[in-house]
Amino acid sequence: MDPTKRSSDKAAQDIISHMGRLGQENAWDRLDRQQPQCGFGRLGVCCRICTMGPCRVDPFGDGPQVGVCGADVDTIVARNFLRAVAAGTSAHSDHARSVAEVFVAAAKGHAPDYGIKDPAKLKKLADELGVETENRTSAEIALEVGQIALSEFGKSEGEQLMTRRAPAPRRAIWRKRGVTPRAIDREVVEALHRSTMGVDQDYGSLLTHASRTALADGWGGAMLASELQDILFGAPTPGRGDVNLGVLKSDEVNIIVHGHEPILSEMVVAAAEDPELLARAKRTGAKGINVAGICCTANELMSRHGVPIAGNFLCQELAIATGAVEMMAVDVQCVMQGLAQIASCYHTKLFTTTAKSRIPGVEHVPMSEGTAMKTAKELVGRAVENYKNRGPVNIPPSKETAVIGFTNESIKYMLGGKFRASYRPLNDNIMNGRIRGLAAIVGCSNPKVELDYTHTTLARELIRRDVLVLTTGCATIACGKQALLNPREALELAGSGLREVCEAVGIAPVLACGSCVDNTRMLVAGSEIVAEGGLGEDLSDLPLAGACLESISEKALAIGQYFVASGVLVVFSKELFPYLGSEKVREYLFAGIEEDFGGRWAVESDPVRAAEIMLAHIERKRDALGINERRERKLYSMEERRVLEVS
Amino acid sequence: MAETIIVEVRKCLACRSCEVACALVHSRSKVLSEAVSESPKPQRMLTVEASGQFAVPMQCRHCEDAPCIKVCPTSALYRHGPNAPVLICREKCIGCKYCLLTCPFGVIDITRDGRAVAKCDLCLERTKVGEEPACVAACPTGAMQFVELTEALAERRRMAARQAGATAAEKSVVYGE
Incomplete structure (x- = not known):
């Protein structure tokens, strides 16, 4: 297949062609081999939950309409939806649990290579959680905070503590609908229980629990992951770095860290600066050691250390096919088993590092918090050693400069400075219409969609129409590759109102907010924007919409569902939303759910039309807020001023 | 065909x-x-x-001597010539269902509106x-x-021949003992 149909990015096109010439297989080739893909699966109308099955319902009505147990198409689709949300929640939350474990170990002094990098953020979180901070050391505070965080996963009673950050009307809606999340593990276990054979067979009740499960992710596991990572590794601040395969160096030892948890990658970055290892690298003829990231690990590292990004999800195999990668270390999530095959075609050493994630034929080097730096040095050492085995390299020249690392704190700092850090200027500019609203562009890269095309087209369309865009995950990297995270270039594409504000404040119109667990930063930011005043009382009042048009992962569905249940419109690609087989489920997710939570799903594959859906939603919210009405400028007399009521 | x-x-x-x-x-x-x-x-x-x-x-075998075409009172079922697929002209079809009854494979159906027949x-x-x-x-x-x-038949012949050959070879070993 034509590489330009597979990727809108030149660097990826080059390597895809190169792989084609050498007969090396990648995800696009495997997708071709999987054609045709099953229509029942694509509509979500098959059920493999019990051994009376597998059952499937004929979506066009001629064949069977219920499974052996009598489950109808609505139940089958809703159960599949709920199970995917539960799996996505598990992924983010188990990531969070790993971080919390390292956090507690560090506080106890059992993880000497980790420490508290951001004591201010620790103190803030401790205050929120009711942990005493007066006259206590960081380690003492961290221990108690870490233990509270760990108990959020399995506590026998009580609600998720981080939900307190949500606006009060939002919490009231959750309470009314009975979806305030309890222990994270409990919601996931209950999701699996409800959806097993013969339990919950009401699509509405199943989908309501999907909201509760997802909220345990967004306002539980994923939010804790971001918080604890910021404290352990330092909260990101906006900084510059390079993005795309061109960051690989022809004359240095190239190391790629790929996956999600910064626990491994932070150590590898530190180990790569070790003078002894650098000297060894020089002795083998390399000019230095170059660490680059892929997937969310890349977002984590660039936002904290400016470490370059080699690419997003679909670039993992392509990076190895440059022939320039001495070593790739992976941890969890979005790591393709296909890496083992492509690594065997080159000198690249591939290592799995966590007990949860192993690949046959790939060497496993277990990473444990007690000996993290020692393991990281061993890995970097193996990479240095491997430099001499390098064959011909084929590194595409493309790379772009990106500014990455926006957080709730840093955006407020950019808007108001150190002493007046606040969302006030943003709220004012949304209210006066220079900025129409906010949009989140998140998520993955899918070989069914031309790589990076929909994320970037959507981002361009939105900023052109004066919508400030926040991105995370692989969508961020897509924007980075196409210079949308480069303020100078992106501002040229922004509408005049948005541009004026961005130039005054000194930010780009597309703000890179981190990895996929960092979507929770947007929930926190949204809640603070509401608290700042003038834009309604709840997240569902904000002129805000989200989109993930290249989704692959169950994690994306969990994210989408927690945004919807938090009151936000979420758009996914129609072809990548395998739950369309039930009319009632469609009706609920695309409309009915809005009555329950104020947010809803929409599906649209075309990025320009998706932008229209988001803009229409933003304008509808603006109308409801009354900020679209033109107000006559009134000059008040002193008398009139005295009777004005000040809220 | x-x-x-x-x-x-x-x-x-x-x-x-x-x-x-x-x-x-x-x-x-x-x-x-x-x-x-x-x-x-x-x-x-x-x-x-x-x-x-x-x-x-x-599905429809597109029979050479198609009984459905023979029984259709309005000539709604037709083919463009020998070896061509059997087709239905919905405008001509009166929905009498003769063809459904006569089809030996039961692969002709009624359209959803019940006014005509649907087939491959x-x-x-x-x-x-x-x-x-x-x-x-x-x-x-x-x-x-x-x-x-013709290609399908040739392939079938080749397969049968391979089987016969294999059987013969096996038997000759037995006889040899």
């Missing part, structure tokens, strides 16, 4: 992908995510039937531009194939 659909029964896993593909190709939008909410619902022209532990996709058209639109019928293209295991009849 130059080409025909043949089924290798051992390869059919009863996934019914062919049924979905058939309905889809006869839908208005021809896109799965759209077709699922069309009204009337797209109709399939073939059915996977169970046969003991096997399953067989059944061998994906005339697709085959015209050199594509396989939708059901064949959708089969993930290659159990359905769209082949030149």
